[in-house]
Amino acid sequence: MEFTGLTPGFKLAPAIILFAVLASFIVVGLTSKVQEMEGYWVAGRSIGPVQNGMAIASNWMSAASFMGVPGILYMQGYFGVGYVVGWTGGYVLLLMLFAGQIRRFGKYTAPDFVGDRYYSNWARGLAATITLILSTFYITGQYKGIGMMFEWIFGWTYETSVIIGTVLVLFYVLISGMLGVTKNQVVQYIILILAFLFPLFFIAGQMGYFPLVPQISYGAAAYKAMELDPNFALPWAVKGPYQWIALTFTLMVGTCGLPHVLTRFYTTPDAKTARWSVPWGLFFILLLYWSAPAYTAFAKLLNPDGGQAIADVIIISAAELARLPQWFIGFLAAGAVSAGFSTVSGLLMAAAAAVSHDIYHRILKPDATPKQQMIVARATTVVLALVVILIALKPPALIAQLVAMAFAIAGSTFFPTLLLGIWWGRATKQGAIAGMLVGLVISLSALFFDHVPFIAQWVPYVGSAFIAAPLNLLVNVVVSLMTPPPPQEVQDLLHQVHLSS
Amino acid sequence: MDVQTPLPKGQESAKATGYISFFSPASEGMRAETRLISIIVIVWAVMVYIMPVLLIIFAENPEGASFLTRAKFLGFPFHYWYATQFTTIGFVLLCTIFSYFIDKVYAKYR
Numbered sequence: 001m002e003f004t005g006l007t008p009g010f011k012l013a014p015a016i017i018l019f020a021v022l023a024s025f026i027v028v029g030l031t032s033k034v035q036e037m038e039g040y041w042v043a044g045r046s047i048g049p050v051q052n053g054m055a056i057a058s059n060w061m062s063a064a065s066f067m068g069v070p071g072i073l074y075m076q077g078y079f080g081v082g083y084v085v086g087w088t089g090g091y092v093l094l095l096m097l098f099a100g101q102i103r104r105f106g107k108y109t110a111p112d113f114v115g116d117r118y119y120s121n122w123a124r125g126l127a128a129t130i131t132l133i134l135s136t137f138y139i140t141g142q143y144k145g146i147g148m149m150f151e152w153i154f155g156w157t158y159e160t161s162v163i164i165g166t167v168l169v170l171f172y173v174l175i176s177g178m179l180g181v182t183k184n185q186v187v188q189y190i191i192l193i194l195a196f197l198f199p200l201f202f203i204a205g206q207m208g209y210f211p212l213v214p215q216i217s218y219g220a221a222a223y224k225a226m227e228l229d230p231n232f233a234l235p236w237a238v239k240g241p242y243q244w245i246a247l248t249f250t251l252m253v254g255t256c257g258l259p260h261v262l263t264r265f266y267t268t269p270d271a272k273t274a275r276w277s278v279p280w281g282l283f284f285i286l287l288l289y290w291s292a293p294a295y296t297a298f299a300k301l302l303n304p305d306g307g308q309a310i311a312d313v314i315i316i317s318a319a320e321l322a323r324l325p326q327w328f329i330g331f332l333a334a335g336a337v338s339a340g341f342s343t344v345s346g347l348l349m350a351a352a353a354a355v356s357h358d359i360y361h362r363i364l365k366p367d368a369t370p371k372q373q374m375i376v377a378r379a380t381t382v383v384l385a386l387v388v389i390l391i392a393l394k395p396p397a398l399i400a401q402l403v404a405m406a407f408a409i410a411g412s413t414f415f416p417t418l419l420l421g422i423w424w425g426r427a428t429k430q431g432a433i434a435g436m437l438v439g440l441v442i443s444l445s446a447l448f449f450d451h452v453p454f455i456a457q458w459v460p461y462v463g464s465a466f467i468a469a470p471l472n473l474l475v476n477v478v479v480s481l482m483t484p485p486p487p488q489e490v491q492d493l494l495h496q497v498h499l500s501s
Numbered sequence: 502m503d504v505q506t507p508l509p510k511g512q513e514s515a516k517a518t519g520y521i522s523f524f525s526p527a528s529e530g531m532r533a534e535t536r537l538i539s540i541i542v543i544v545w546a547v548m549v550y551i552m553p554v555l556l557i558i559f560a561e562n563p564e565g566a567s568f569l570t571r572a573k574f575l576g577f578p579f580h581y582w583y584a585t586q587f588t589t590i591g592f593v594l595l596c597t598i599f600s601y602f603i604d605k606v607y608a609k610y611r
Contacts (some may be wrong), residue, residue: 025519078565081584085549088589092545095596098539100603215586221577226578228568233581235556235565244553272604277560286589293585425520485520494521499530 005309006316007326010155014330018153021191023335024177028184031219049273051186053280054167056264058189060285062138062343063145066196066336068399071311073296075398077232078241078297079247082237083221086251086407088282094256101422102498103271108263109350111358114436117421119490120429121363126436128358130413131259131290133440134406135351136388138258141402142340142347143169148313149337153330162392166385173345173381188342193287195335199315203298205323218294225300232300232318238313246463247404253465254407257414260343261349272440284483298322310400329470351384352377367499404462405447410440411465416473425494431480442468537606543600545594548591552583 046210065087073080107113111131115124143162144171150161190443204209209221226233235241255261264281265274299318303310310317315336319329356377361368395402413436420427420435446464449455459467521525526532552569559567572579577586 017519077586078581079582082529084585086555088592089549090543091601092592092595096541216575219582221573222577222581223573226581230564230566233578234570235553236560237564240566241553241557245550272607275600275603279593279600281598282593286593288587289589327512354507423521425522479547491520495527498521499528499534499607 002031006153006313007320011153011326011330013327014153014333017327017330018334018337021195021338022172024191025184025188025238025338025342026179028187029176030179031184034209035299042306047268047273051266051275052268052277054122054189054271054274054284055185055260056277056281057284057288058185058192058342059190059260059264059346059466060281060338061189061288062403063284063336063340064399064403065292065341066192067145067148067290067312067315068141068403069292070295070299070314072400073293074299074306074314075308075311075440076238078235078237079244081293082247082398083242083251083404084293086248087216087255088122088285088289089248089254090252091282091285093252094261094276098256098262098418098422099274101264101273102262103265103274105422105493109259109264109353110257110262110410111354113262114414114417115358115362115420116429116430117493118429119419119488120193120433123429123432123436124358125363126433127414127417128354129379130382130409130436130440131354132351133444134409135258135259135354136384136391137402137409138406139344139351139384139388140345140391140395141340141399141406142344143184143388144395144402145312145399146337146340146429147346147392148341149333152316153312153333154191155336162389166389166392169341169344169348170385171382172341173348176345181367189284189340192335193284193340195331196288197291199319199328199332200294202319202324203326204294206324207298207301208321209298214294215290218297221297221301225297229300229304232297242458242462243263243460246460246466249409249469250290250465251404251407252411253415253469254404254409254411256418257410258356258406260346264322285492289444308398348381348384352380355380362480401462401478401483408462408464408468409440412443412468412472415465416469416476420473420476422494422497425491426480426485427476428480428483428486429484431478434479435476439465439468439472442471506513507536528610530606533606533610534603537599537602545592548595552580552588556580562572 071081072083082488102113103110105113105117110479111127114127116120143166147158147162150156152156154161156164165279200214201211204214204217210217222233231237260331264277268274268277295315295318299314302321303317306314306317315332316329320330356373360376361373365372366498416439417432417436421432442459443464446455446461448458450461523535526535554567556567560568561567569580570574570578574582580592
């Protein structure tokens with residue numbers, strides 16, 4: 001079998017569909033903004049668990065889920081399955097250990113929570129810096145995805161596609177911001193999931209598998225693919241068991257520290273709705289994560305030796321080789337690009353807020369005017385976008401791996417800090433700062449010393465939280481016990497957060 | 502969780518003193534909550550990691566082939582189906598079960 005690439009050249013129908021989808025997001029956002037202002041005074045319009053669940057899922061679905069998961073499954077087989085498990089299982093921990101408490105604590109970003117709970121601007125600044133670092137990796141993965149899709153739709157080179165894609169994202173963020181577009185994430189979710197699912201029905205049908213439930217009927221394709229190539233599914237064919245365990249653990253604990261995840265609990269009317277939106281959200285996410293491996297199994301049979309170059313666009317390759325009409329594949333590509341766009345815009349805003357609010361306003365210049373803060377936020381957005389272009393032009397890894405780096409950093413730094421912050425009143429600011437620094441140093445070292453065999457084996461950069469999170473926790477506990485206890489206000493706050501009276 | 506002695510009756514309703522701690526809950530309600538969390542964390546960990554442990558134990562070659570990978574379930578290699586579908590739907594069930602029981606805990610104690 002030989003390498004089969006994608007069809008080159010400009011494709012009119014997919015281009016039109018892409019602009020139609022992005023424009024519909026802006027139009028729907030404007031309409032729902034009007035509704036919101038009218039409904040605001042009429043009745044306390046509130047968002048229920050099903051709607052908030054769709055919003056959680058829409059936030060979560062990025063180019064990493066759309067393109068990265070099928071790509072990593074294609075390249076790394078059962079090790080890639082660790083990404084599916086890791087990117088779903090974290091919600092169980094998030095729900096039990098954080099969701100209700102964070103809702104009652106009233107701080108929905110890691111820097112805000114850390115700054116208040118650990119009564120320290122240094123802790124806040126450190127958390128904001130970490131948010132900035134992990135957002136960079138997260139966005140780089142999205143840009144790579146957007147670039148590869150633009151390459152397919154418009155027929156440009158990858159480099160041109162990344163640069164134009166970035167400029168378009170900035171425009172999209174700017175236009176949405178100026179028009180005051182509220183993200184209607186329920187509509188976004190429905191469009192994205194349909195764009196992902198529909199082509200799959202037809203691919204399954206074309207290949208002779210039961211088309212109505214490809215999520216089940218691809219089983220036989222997966223079995224066949226495993227027989228043809230053991231790397232596709234045999235457990236330890238690509239990486240060993242330790243690495244699988246470290247990867248899943250890292251992605252699960254990392255889920256709890258990402259800037260765009262906790263924020264979703266802000267929009268619910270109460271803690272109960274916040275909790276019930278998690279099982280719903282996870283269910284909506286699963287519709288995608290049950291379907292991504294089906295794309296990969298079909299792609300493996302159609303294009304067995306595509307390799308690293310095609311992995312991240314393997315869904316497009318599968319659709320083309322199954323002879324789906326081009327306009328139909330256009331929906332898939334448009335879905336992937338818009339998933340990337342909405343995630344990038346959310347992360348750029350989170351990173352800009354971390355710099356302008358948590359670092360500039362709270363630490364460097366407490367008397368800064370709102371206008372000055374706005375300038376800092378805009379400058380951050382542009383600088384960050386430029387930095388990410390530079391990294392994305394020569395992407396060091398697959399999309400899923402780039403995004404997993406963000407999870408490794410979040411899991412190594414924020415997970416233990418939030419866990420102790422909520423569940424152990426004795427944790428002090430010194431403990432939190434020392435713990436976060438240890439986690440940050442380990443997760444970044446794993447990244448930069450990946451060429452050292454010992455580190456690649458035992459502290460792989462996509463699995464570094466397996467070592468770093470427990471160490472962070474230990475350091476936090478030991479340092480806390482050696483330093484003076486937190487002030488009474490923090491204790492009182494924690495007693496309000498918990499069922500303690 | 503069960504080894505801790507319960508707080509005297511009067512102390513529960515008083516403004517709680519001392520530090521919040523997962524391992525020594527400040528009230529009956531929090532004790533019920535931490536017990537529920539502990540049970541579900543254990544089920545969660547077993548559900549995710551039992552399969553890799555079995556795959557290590559029964560591996561017949563370095564690639565990990567065994568009866569678990571040869572067995573077919575709904576057409577899938579069994580271990581592949583377990584990780585991609587069983588554990589993930591299991592997560593949704595665990596979240597639902599937790600939300601259901603924690604509602605009861607909150608209804609009773611708050």
